[in-house]
């Protein structure tokens with residue numbers, strides 16, 4: 001893997017990071033910006049990695065074999081630590097003005113950024129916009145920054161993640177345990193039309209389902225995302241089908257689930273829909289009015305009931321509750337015949353970037369701390385992988401598409 005070191009004081013921690021990666025058996029090549037070399041000597045990284053350090057695009061001997069393209073091609077993961085505000089901006093702008101940015105421009109490998117900077121720089125909307133641009137690309141991920149004392153004297157967000165945290169994040173980036181698996185994820189609300197301009201909806205933002213779709217794609221799965229209306233960008237690597245109402249979601253899901261190894265029902269499917277949506281806009285002058293509702297089919301329960309022998313696909317449901325979280329989740333597990341229920345409280349899970357959940361399966365209950373939806377998505381998929389392997393020979397990976 002490539003360790004690209006930016007010019008920040010936390011570059012000294014990257015030396016420790018390099019050492020730890022090598023200790024765990026990684027082959028690490030290092031590249032440094034010019035500013036990074038003012039903080040730590042290239043010789044430090046050469047000694048720790050056992051390999052020559054790339055410091056310049058203009059070095060005749062380094063570039064004798066077009067070294068920057070070799071570095072871009074031969075590494076399965078790039079780690080940028082510290083990722084300074086300046087380095088993030090240069091990468092986001094597509095610049096190739098030194099060996100680090102040029103390698104990152106040329107590589108197709110996943111890139112893990114470990115931002116480190118002053119708290120006010122970190123909060124600057126320009127820095128955040130640059131970072132968002134990279135994250136939308138799908139090849140980039142971030143770890144940290146953490147909160148604490150900063151070298152500049154401020155206290156706040158901006159500390160580079162600790163070397164061990166970066167190593168763990170790197171291991172997560174390299175995991176391909178869903179390779180060859182077809183994963184279907186539903187996400188977002190369903191909206192049930194009342195007339196051509198009005199609908200019944202709910203507060204689901206779609207973020208949890210999109211996080212699961214993104215994590216599954218990153219872990220090698222072929223992902224189909226069936227989404228109600230959201231304002232989110234399609235996760236890189238996922239194939240997305242947009243739907244509105246529960247009935248449309250049910251149709252699309254039936255099609256996709258037929259060849260799925262895993263179905264994750266993160267969508268907040270409406271329990272009711274208007275009995276007869278009006279073809280024209282309803283007028284106010286009718287005075288007090290009534291809306292007749294009919295129940296929607298329980299899509300997840302239908303899938304659960306249809307599974308032959310209860311094996312493929314692995315079914316994951318969500319339970320948003322306001323009380324008796326665990327008891328309700330256990331009930332859902334049995335009633336809907338699913339393998340795993342992710343139970344969370346409505347007041348925590350809806351809308352935000354974080355969630356706090358119980359993972360309830362027949363094997364037991366795992367209470368997770370509050371974490372980002374991205375992290376929770378990975379924890380859910382860890383359980384899914386266990387369930388897939390518990391299926392043993394009954395659940396061989398499907399042959400990859402030709």
Ligand code: C5P
Pocket residue numbers: 246265266267268269270271296297298299300301316317318319320332
């Ligand atoms: O029973 P409840 O609606 O609380 O269950 C939530 C789970 O069931 C979610 O995974 C949701 O996607 C799914 N569901 C469904 N069809 C419905 C309602 C909920 O598949 N009509």
